Every structure is written in C-alpha cells, then in structure tokens.
Amino acid sequence: MKQLKILVVDDMEAHRRRLCRIIRDVPRFTLIGTAQNATEAVSYAKKKQPDIILMDIEMEDASAGIRASAEINQIAPNAKIIILTIHIDNQSIFSAYQTNISDYVVKSAAKEEVIEAIDQAAQNTSSIRPYIANKLKEEFARVKHFEENFTHIFNVIATLTPSEIEILKSLCQGRNRKQIAAERSVELETIKKQISSILKKFHKRNTREVLQFIDEHDVMTMIAKISYD
Template identity: 50%
Template structure:
C-alpha cells in the first residue's frame, strides 16, 4: 500500500535553515518538500501555485512580521493549508499575532528534528497540541486581562462618585492642562482647583495626580466616554 505523502512548503530567508529542514524530511518517505520561499510574498504566491498540505513559515523575512502577514493571506484564501510558524521569536506579541492569522502550530527554531517531524504530522492530521510555552503565554494573558478588567471596573466606580466639577477637572488634567490653566478656564480660584484635585486623589486613593492621569489615560476612560 502506497503511503500518503505530506506535501511541504518551506518559507525562510535563511538558506542554511531551509537545507536543514529539507535534510530532515528527506529521511522520511511520507514527506515531500515541493517548494521553498525566501520571503512572505513568495510564500503567498507558491502556496497558491502548489497547494501544499503544510507550510513551515518563518516570521521575520523581508520585514519583521512578513511571515505573519503571509500566513494571514494564505489562511484567508486557502484555509485547508496548515501553517506552522517556525521562528526564533518567543515573545507573546509574536505568538498571539501569529495565532490570530489562523496558524496551526508555533515552534521555535531550536526545536529538534523529531519535534518538527511530529509537529508536521500532527498538523496534517488536525491533531496539533497546545504546547506548554503557548499554554503559559495564554495563562499570563488571561491573568493580565482579568486584572485590567478589575482595574477598569474599579476606576469606573470611582469616577461615578466624582462631582461634576471634579470630573471636569480630571478631564482637563488628562488633557495635559496645568492647575493654573484649569483655574483660568473654569473661572475659579486656584485654591479651589487644588482642593478639588485633593478630593480626587483621596477618592482614587493615589498619592499624586500624575498617577491618576496615567491610570485614566492607560484605560482610555475619557476616550470611551466620548463615544457613549
């Protein structure tokens, strides 16, 4: 019985790495390297032309995110093609950006030949695992999001307790206005603005206005409020 071959396209701008992968697959009868690309743009073209089963895609080629942009285009036009990112980048920004394109798996270039072979076979069978590194990044992101949600709800609650005057002063502070400018704009005494800012700090339980401003601007509170 003839063994079904997995047709592979390798996209990498490093010739040495392409040759290493080709040698790895050459020792297995169920793999066939049908094409090689040295850029993301070329990978998109060759994917359409050859319709491989699996693509091993580097990220940083002609640009920092070339492989990610290519993966997105390929997945949109040929969703049946499995894409495995094979890269040196283990930063969560690259990982999440890659998975958002619809890739199947994410491996680091220091993965062993056995790991690469197993990853391709798993992708071909729709059995790709969630790797420990990816699971940890997901857990960290979940914790970060939950903390941000809790912080946002807390800030919204505090803002709801501000007086209309305090809210206006806070908005002007977040716009970069100085206390004297705010007093002039609101046609009130400078001391009145100082008292209102002190009241704001007490409600936020923060030591200085700079910390409050940073928190509000990081969460884009007034930007969201303008859209309501």
C-alpha cells in the same frame, strides 16, 4: 500512509537546507518546493496546495510570514501552517495564531520535534507548547487585570461631578489649590472640599497619588472620550 506534501518558506538558505534535509529523511514526507519570501509562499501555496507549510516570520520584513499565513488561510484553507521562527515575543505569537496556524515552533527545535509537529498538524492534533501556554496565561492575567482596573476607573469617573473633572484637569496641568481657586473664581475652601471629595472617590490619600494613578491608567483620555460621547 498518505504522503504529506510540504512547502518550506524561509529567507535564509541554511535554514531552508536544514528543513529540506529533515523532510527528505522521512519517507512519508514529500518536499514540493521552497520559498524565500511571502509573495513566493502565497504563489506556491495557491498552485501546489501543500498539506503542510513550514513558515518563517521575518523575511522581507518583520511580519512577512504572518501576512503570508493569513493569505494562505484564504486561498489554501486545507494547508496546515507551522511557524518556525526565532521570535517568541507575545506580539509575534498572538499575531501568528490569529491567522489560524497549527503550531508555533522555535528554529532551534530538534529534528524529532519538527517531525512530530508536522505529523500532529497533519492529524489536527497539534498541542499548545509549554512556552506558548505560559505566554497565553500571562496575557489572560494581563487582560483580567486591565478589565478589573477599567471597571474600577469607569465607576470612579461616573461619580465625578463636572466641577471635579475640571479640577482634575487643572491638577494634571500642574496648578495648585490657590491657582485653581483663582481661575475658577471660588473660595479656596471650596476647592479644598472638592479635592477632598476627589481623594475619597479615588481612594487615595493625597493629590500626588491621584495624579500618579491618572497618569499610569490614562484616566484623562477616558474622561475625554466619555465626555465627547
């Protein structure tokens, strides 16, 4: 079986030592070096062309490992990068996978899990771990919900007249019906009818619900962008 050349990247000595011990205990693994920051990691990867890189995320700064992974993907595209980190937040996970990493493992993982991750990465058989899959499901659901909301909001905005948009702006600024009628020099009944039309288009019962919806979905920003475009 081919010897796998492995590079360990972590700014904490205790973590580097643990990973080095794991690698040295497996005959088919060869430790070719360690790095303590992103700069060293990129330099090692360029010079030694490792098969596998065990990469921490937070080193000289919170996303150093992600930046290093992106650079290494360009200069050593055959290297398989396994993120080993304590961070399992959505931003870290999604940012890491955007750099074309092979796997994402928490540092508390057992020795056997780390070895398995290395072997799978080398064979291009890395699977998405359950906690990553759950994060992806949550993100897909969030994106779907956002798209549905966006379509609904866009359709509502498309039906608003210029006059209704100006009334919405005034309502958002805290003005009441009488104040809006006065500033627009129209009858109060005209403003009431226009607000009634706005409520129907938003499918809301009163202006409070409309304003809450506008605030939660940043509707006025969307209106401004559409108007300027």
